[in-house]
Amino acid sequence: MRVPLSWLREYVDLPAGQTGRDVQARLIDAGLEVETVEQHGAGLKGPLVVGEVLAIEELTGFRKPIRYCQVDVGGANGTGEPQNIVCGARNFQVGDSVVVVLPGAVLPGDFAIAARKTYGKVSEGMICSAAELGMSEDHAGIIVLPPGHRPGTDAIALLELADEVLDIAVTPDRGYCLSLRGVARETATAYGVPLRDPALLDVAPPNAHGHPVEVADQAGCDRFTARTVTGLDPLAQSPVWLTRRLQKAGMRPVSLAVDITNYVMLELGQPLHAYDRARLDGPIGVRRAAPGEKLTTLDGVRRTLDPEDLVITDRRGPIGLAGVMGGAETEITGAAAGGEPGEPGEAGAPGEETGGTTEVVVEAAHFDPVTVARTARRHRLSSEASRRFERGVDPEAAAAAAQRAVDLLVLLAGGSAGAGVTEVAVAAAPRTLTIPADHPDRVAGVGYGRATVVRRLQDVGCEVTGQDELTVTPPSWRPDLTDPNDLAEEVIRLEGYGNLPSTLPRPPAGRGLTGRQRLHRRVGRALAGAGCTEVLSYPFLGEAALDQLGLDADDPRRSLVRLVNPLADTEPALRTTLLPGLLAALRRNHGRGEHDLALFETGLVFRPAGAGRPGARLPVDRRPTDEELAALTGALPEQPRHAAAVFCGLRRPGGWWGEGQPVSWADAVEAGRRTAREAGIEPVVRQARYAPWHPGRCAALYTAVDGEERLLGHAGELHPRVVKALGLPERTCALELDLDLLERAGGGLPQAPGISAFPVATQDVALVVDASVPAAEVTAALRSGAGDLLESLRLFDVFTGEQLGAGRRSLAYALRFRAPDRTLTAEEITAARDGAVAAAAERTGAVLRGG
Template sequence: MRVPVSWLREYVDLPADVTPRGLAAKLISVGLEVETVDEVGAELAGPIVVGRVAAIEELTGFKKPIRYCQVDVGTANGSGERQNIICGAVNFAVGDLVVVSLPGAVLAGGFAIGSRQTYGRLSEGMICSATELGLWEDHAGIVVLPEGFADPGTDAFDLLGLRDDVLDIAVTPDRGYALSMRGVARDAAVLYGAAFTDPAEVKPPATEGEGYPAAIADLDACDRFVLRDISGFDTDAPTPLWMKRRLALAGMRSVSLAVDVTNYVMWETGQPLHAFDRAKLSGGIVVRRARAGERLETLDHVDRALDPDDILITDDSGPISMAGTMGGLNSEIDDASTDLVVEAAHFSESGTARMSRRHNLHSEASRRFERGVDRRLPPYASARAVELLLLLGGGRMGGLTDVDPEVLAPPPIVVAEDHAAKVAGVDYPAGTSSTWLRAIGCTVEELPGVLSVVPPPWRTDISDPNDLAEEVIRFEGYENIPAIPPRAPAGRGLTRTQRLRRAVGRGLAGAGYSEVLSFPFVGERDLDGLHLPEDDPRRASLALANPMSDGEPLLRTTLLPGLLKTLARNAGRGSTSVSLFEAGLVYLPRDGAPARAPAPAVDRAPGADELTALAAAIPDQPYRVGAVLAGDREPAGWWGGGRQANWADAVEAAHEVARAAGVALRVAQAQAVPWHPGRCAALSVPGPDGEVVVGHAGELHPRVVKAYGLPERSVAMEVGLDLIEAAIAPADAPFISTYPVATQDVALVVEESVPAGAVEAALRSGAGELLEAVRLFDVYTGAQVGEGRKSLAYTLRLRAGDRTLTAEEATAARDAAVASAGELTGARLRG
């Protein structure tokens, strides 16, 4: 909604020192979203004056008409002599009043005016068009002013409104009244305590004869319908400059006087209007719903198939207008329309909105009806339109038709006097609510402790006590509500699950991973890229009823597709070394769940059976953590060569997750899709019934790397954080020994197929209580250990809590650990 400030001042007596930006700030403070304050014409500079064409010499020999004009500009040029100006427009004659920019002026677009030699003559300025002055878009010729408009030499800035400030307001759906000068002026008047002049308070003109016959067939579609007749209208009467200028500032194009007047009154009062050509009407008008098979060609030249829910204005020939949205082409006024029927009505908000969306037909009229229009306004707005039409276009007043069925008035809203204070948390003085509610037009009856409030008819958004509280609070000032941070009750805070998820994120970020967030949607192509078998549970995914993309209609069952596509995107943009992680939900359908979730009714609460059916349709949503790596894990530099990421780094990422949870992770060789069969590890944690596999890590299969376009030897990890969290044991404060540690190194030779994790577990079981930690620090394969074998070197940290260990005790613990490893894994000490 564009609001010219000069136009607004006609309806509200704003103080002289109010600036447009100050006004905008005030309106913003009460909930009107003023997006910009446009300084229209700020680039124009004088002298721009009124001139009278005194003589015209037609120059010949050029490809287009060229005229050498002498223009009387009074004393504006400093000499009082006529100004010589070259002009190519032909829509003016000797004696016409025009707008002249003299040398030194600057026009729209920063176009500077000076004296120059052109077409063999000296041109001392320019005779201006509306486009050059920034008035409105018009390339038909220059502006010809009406006779008596002003004397030659008069400054044109104020006369034509060349400079103005326009507030551009984004009107929210709950403030439909602000889609009019009348509505914005009301709020401005309340804000400044200024006098308000209602443009809708017009004295209806006297009518002659009976009005055009009309009836309402569906009161749910329309509950007020007003027609006013005019005959003998002058179709050649032009729209006055002041009206064209205001419409242009409001963002509307001038069409003809009849159309411009209806648009002007709509902008002024908020009531949409439509003018029919009476000669094109056939029989009485009826407002009704559409019938099967009916069609209408609207003013935009589109032939529309109508829906039975559409609201129509019809006559004996059928539909002539889509009510509150757009008129029909057959009843459109044209250059021969001398007898008019002006229509103003009150149509259903929801019915207009549905029709507008159904036909993808949005107009200024539908915007207003959707948000609510004052039901009492049609006779006054139509009277205002007829008043302007008769004043500017002549003619005679005809009859009036006002179909005004009895409509049950809504009951008063009863609200506690201090309700607004309680909502805002501010102790407003007694009487504050009633003062502001009366200021916005409510009828307020003060009862003991409560107020009985009847909202004004133009505020269709006010329907309950909280709406009234909002009105009081916004005028008292949102900025006056103190900012009091909520205080967390003692003993509360983050849950264990929340703390764990944050710890995992911090741990992986600290290890060099960048977190990514992927859409939880995948397609069959993504699952095919992982080379999942047809019976893989991850292929049993839920299909979305309304997917964002036809290529991704499924909910993800694994984090890997999103991570791999993000890795490919980064690699494709030149990132040679990438480490990414993601934490989020996956969606696993339950056995026996319905294919589609039931849709409960919206007019009542769902019953117990419906809630059970809804719960059964909800998939399991475990929380997963995944990571992918490609390129160098350790960069090369002056310190030495780098190291490419390998399967062990993926396993280490899983260890990072487990460390955040305080859980020991067991690693064992495995085969799982989509990992390389020889470079894949199964990750497990202790459970009540033994080891529980929580995920896998390792190098991706080459076919998966190729399918996703990943760098070679890319690695990935995915674990279920819910399963890891379930393995967290009650926390016991560790005993910290003050005695020194004893270290023992052992190198064990085992078959190459024996996992290092199995050897480590055997060492732990054999070393007993003295073992504090064990770490693998070297792996060797080669001729010294024989083909098919490998050497694993471990450091054992031994410590007692009550004494310093002797060399004999440390050696005995080491030997016991080695013996256990030999018994359980076939390991022997390396010679």
């Protein structure tokens, strides 16, 4: 909302010396978002005067038409003689009043004016366009003033060129500020001065002689006022003061009738519409559109109406979209032509039979905000009228707005107000709220007191009664005041947000992080400490991503939870695995020159088990019942949290110390082990076949949960086909684990190893096993057979050779033994070592090498 300060002063007596910046500061303190204060006429210096064109000489021989004009500027030039001016515009003629800038003046943009020779003539000044004076962007022609202005009159004052304009971003809950009336009320309250309410008019009472109106849908239209003006001069033009106020408020002047409806809308906040009475057929009606009905709106578009659209009708059918835009069938013609309030009107040619509109029916109605908002969005037709109806228009202002428009039409267009006044209104009980007098005090933590609370609510326009318990009736222009906290906000903002004390919140003592949260943080820190970088990817995917991963048609990860309104049609579902997003991040970074990458992510995946629609929407006026919450929860998909990591390039860079070491499947498996250890468990690793991993380089990680072995996830090298399909580097590796399952399997926080001051005993063993026996099974057997004295176990060598035989390999382990309370004897060490070898021989068929 753009508010000229000169217009605002008509309703509020601002203290002397107050500038637009001062008003901006006061309104911001009151809670309005005043974005800028525009300085109009900055740098403008006269003489800038009204001139009358006395003669025009057409100059020829130039590339474009040029005119040499004699202009009477009165005594502004000091001589009283006509001023000779060269001008290229064609939209004026002898006898027109124009705006003339004389030598010595300075126009906006530091454009100094001087007499100079051009096109073979001396031009003693310039005839100005609106763009040259900073009034608008219109370069089409010069300004032609309405008749009646004396030559030599100061045009700076006449055109109100020196002014300040407040640009206010009106939030949805303050629709009343989309008018000078609303902003003036806030300004008067901020300065503590009286308001001259422009809606306080002597309004003619309704009677039975007005234009007939039939409202069939009273839920969509609870108030409709119609007034008639006859005997209009179709050639009447808008006066300068009216057009200038519209321009400074951001609207383009169109014609007198449209300019008046726009002016009243800006002044009072009530959108109006003017119909050509001669083009109306019967009563004006308000109803919902019938299926298949069509309407050509003022913008020339033929629209198919929806049964939910609220329309204005006559006997022929729809003639307008209620609260949005009028129809072309009843638009005003002639010099008074125009469109819907706030929309650029199209000045129709004078009617062949009537010569233009001479009788007008003015509509001032109140429409349901939700209905108007849905219609405007359905037809993608936002207008100044719909913006106001969507945010709530004062229903009590309709009669005053219609009266104001009638008065201006009579005054400026020479019309006569019809005696008939039509008003259709639905009786509605006043809205009342009950609020404890100290409620704002408790909300703000400030002791305002009852007197201050009552005074501030009355400043807003509320009627307040009661003592400790206040009964508050909000004004008709504040439909947003529906809750005691709304009233508390009004008191707090008017008393000043800057006066609120700065206090830190005092949250109640909690229990700290949950076990699940602690595990997730430990996993993140562990993977980051291992050299991985955490990334966050979008939780959406499509079938194409699953195809690239090579998942079978019956793979559970293909059962997707689809979104009703996805951000992208190519990714319409929630992810069932973290790998697509991680691999996309790896590919993107690799393409930008980062070739050694280790990325990880922890996040939710979504499984459709149990997903569906809740039976009913949860209430907002009370706490939902346990049954309602259970039904809502049961409709949600399962959302386990996973951890995943991807690797490519070198695990250890090369240099003077030697060649670099590339990432392998073993690094992914070790990252999985590291993740599991954060839950205090050591997973069992087995070879597996599972997409999208390489069938010969894929490991499955298992652990015991409630006495049953469960699959944690997979790790290894990706399948070459997947690498090619996704455009990934060769030998890309990945892992993905179920963190929720890991939490259930874990024993809480991992235990720190015990520290013993006694010496360690190291024993090396080399076991020969079949090549098909996994090293993990041998390791598990050694660990179980060694007993409690085993401190650590490490596989340090794998050997194959002819001397071992075909299909055989040697696994060499380093075993460390230590007791916490004594030095181990040789017999204890040997017994523990032999127990480990015996267990390996029994479970895996291992034979001690060289034994």
